Amino acid sequence: MSSYRSPWPVPGVIWASLPLPALLVGPDGMIREANPAAESFLNASAKSLFGQPVLDRIMIDAPMEEAFLRARANQAPMKINNADVTSGERPPVQCSVHIAPMHDQPDYLMLLFSPREIADRLGRAGASKTAAKSAIGMAEMLAHEIKNPLAGIAGAAQLLSMSLTPEDREMTDLIVEETRRIVKLLEQVEQFGNLRPPERRAVNIHDALDRARRSGLVGFASHMVIQEDYDPSLPPTFADPDQLMQVFLNLIKNAAEAAGRKGGTIRLRTFYDLSLRMRRKDGSQGALPLNVEVIDDGPGLPPDIAAEVFDPFVSGRENGTGLGLALVSKIIADHEGWISVESVPGRTVFRLSLPMVPKEPKKEV
Numbered sequence: 464m465s466s467y468r469s470p471w472p473v474p475g476v477i478w479a480s481l482p483l484p485a486l487l488v489g490p491d492g493m494i495r496e497a498n499p500a501a502e503s504f505l506n507a508s509a510k511s512l513f514g515q516p517v518l519d520r521i522m523i524d525a526p527m528e529e530a531f532l533r534a535r536a537n538q539a540p541m542k543i544n545n546a547d548v549t550s551g552e553r554p555p556v557q558c559s560v561h562i563a564p565m566h567d568q569p570d571y572l573m574l575l576f577s578p579r580e581i582a583d584r585l586g587r588a589g590a591s592k593t594a595a596k597s598a599i600g601m602a603e604m605l606a607h608e609i610k611n612p613l614a615g616i617a618g619a620a621q622l623l624s625m626s627l628t629p630e631d632r633e634m635t636d637l638i639v640e641e642t643r644r645i646v647k648l649l650e651q652v653e654q655f656g657n658l659r660p661p662e663r664r665a666v667n668i669h670d671a672l673d674r675a676r677r678s679g680l681v682g683f684a685s686h687m688v689i690q691e692d693y694d695p696s697l698p699p700t701f702a703d704p705d706q707l708m709q710v711f712l713n714l715i716k717n718a719a720e721a722a723g724r725k726g727g728t729i730r731l732r733t734f735y736d737l738s739l740r741m742r743r744k745d746g747s748q749g750a751l752p753l754n755v756e757v758i759d760d761g762p763g764l765p766p767d768i769a770a771e772v773f774d775p776f777v778s779g780r781e782n783g784t785g786l787g788l789a790l791v792s793k794i795i796a797d798h799e800g801w802i803s804v805e806s807v808p809g810r811t812v813f814r815l816s817l818p819m820v821p822k823e824p825k826k827e828v
Contacts, residue, residue: 483575488517490570492531504576505550517574522549523560526751526801526816529739531572534562538569548576617642661703661797665820668700668707668755669693672731675711684719686726693733700753700817706794711757713787714813718759721811732756739816741801751801751816758813764806772804 478485478496484504487496494517497509505512505521512520518527524547534541540563547555561575617639624635676689700707718729732755739751764772773792795802801816 481575483577485576486512486517486521486574487565488531488572488574492516492518494520495571501576504556504578506553507550520550522551522555523547524555525560526739526741527560529736529816530560530562532738534564534572535570538564540564548578613642613646661706661794663701663703663798665699666702666704666707668697668733668753668817669695671704671707672711672733672755674708675715676731678712679715679719683716684729686724687719687722688726688728689715690728690730692730694735697733697735697753699820701820702798702817706798710791710794710815711755713791714757717787717813718757718761718811721759721761723761727760730756730758732758736816739801741799741816749799749818751818753817753819755815755817756812759811760809761811763808763811764804773802 478498481498481500484501485498486494486501489495494512494515497505497507497512501512502509507520525543530541530543540561543560543562546558546560548558548560549555556578559577561573561577563573563575565571565573620635620638620642624632624639627635672691672693676691679685679687680689715729715731718727734754734756735752736754737750737752739754741749741751773788792802795815795817799818803814803816805812805814
C-alpha cells in the first residue's frame with residue numbers, strides 16, 4: 464500500500480491557496496497530490512486520493528488519455544472546454560480542464576479544473592445550445608418558406624430578360640445569380656436541420672477519403688495539392704458511408720477555402736491509435752482507434768473563434784454560413800466519434816477519431 468507523500472515542488476502555501484481544484488498526476492497516471500480546492504470539489508481527502516488512478520477516480524467526459532499523451536509529447540499545456548467532470552458521488556459539473564506538464568518534472572502533469580458556476584452554465588452553455596437549436600429550427604422553417612418565392616423571383620427575372628437589351632439583361636442575370644446563391648444557402652440550412660440518423664455499416668475509410676479527394680480536385684479544391692499519408696492496414700470503421708463522405712468533403716472544402724486563391728497543400732493522414740477512449744451515453748467506454756487528420760498550411764483559425772468553431776453559425780470567413788463544421792461535428796457525434804482541432808498560422812489539423820466495426824457476439828454451441 465502506498466504511503467501518503469507529497470512530491471509537490473511548489474511551496475505549500477501557494478498550492479493550498481489556489482482557488483481552483485488542482486491535481487498532480489504522475490507518469491504512471493496516479494494522483495500524487497490534491498490541493499484543498501480539489502478535496503472539496505471531489506469530496507475526498509488528499510490522503511484518500513493519493514496513489515489512485517486519476518481516470519478511475521475522476522470521470523471526465525473527454526479523451527483524457529490522448530490529451531495526457533499530447534501534453535507530455537509536446538511539453539505544452541492543453542485546454543479542454545465544456546467537459547463534464549464528476550467523482551461519481553456528485554452530479555457532473557461542467558468544467559474547462561487545463562493540462563500542463565511540469566517544467567522541472569516533465570513526466571508529471573498538473574490537472575486544473577475551472578468549474579462553471581450554475582448560473583454561468585445555464586446562462587451561457589445551456590442557453591447557447593438551446594439558442595442554437597432554436598435558431599436552427601427557425602432558420603429551417605424560414606428556409607422552406609423563402610425558397611418558393613425566390614423561385615418565382617428567379618423565373619420572373621428570366622422571363623423579363625427575354626425582352627431586354629444586353630445591357631439591361633446584366634441586371635436580370637444578377638437577380639437570377641443572387642437568388643440561386645440564396646437558395647443554395649437555404650438548402651444548407653435545411654440539410655443541417657434534416658440530417659437523418661446514420662445507417663451504419665463497415666466502411667473503408669480510404670475509399671471514402673479518395674472519393675472526397677477526387678471530388679474536391681475537380682471542383683472547390685482544384686487550386687490545391689492534396690497529399691495522401693495512409694496507414695494501409697487500417698480496418699473498416701462503423702459508419703454511414705454517405706455521411707462520412709460528407710464529413711471529408713466539408714473538411715477538405717474548409718481547408719481549400721481557408722487557403723484562398725493562392726492555394727496550398729492539404730495532407731490526408733490516417734493512423735491507428737488505441738489510446739483514445741470515449742465514455743458512451745450508457746456509461747460504458749468505447750475505443751476510437753481509427754484516426755483521420757486533414758492538415759492544411761493555411762493561415763489558421765482566428766483565435767477568437769477557435770474554441771467555438773464547431774458551433775452553428777460560427778464562421779471565420781466573410782459570407783461564411785458557419786454550418787459546415789457544425790454539420791461535421793454533429794455527424795461525428797452521431798457516430799459516437801470525436802473531433803478536435805489544433806490551429807496555428809501555417810498549420811491547422813482537424814482530427815477525427817472513429818470506432819471500428821463492432822465484433823459480433825459469439826454464438827453458443
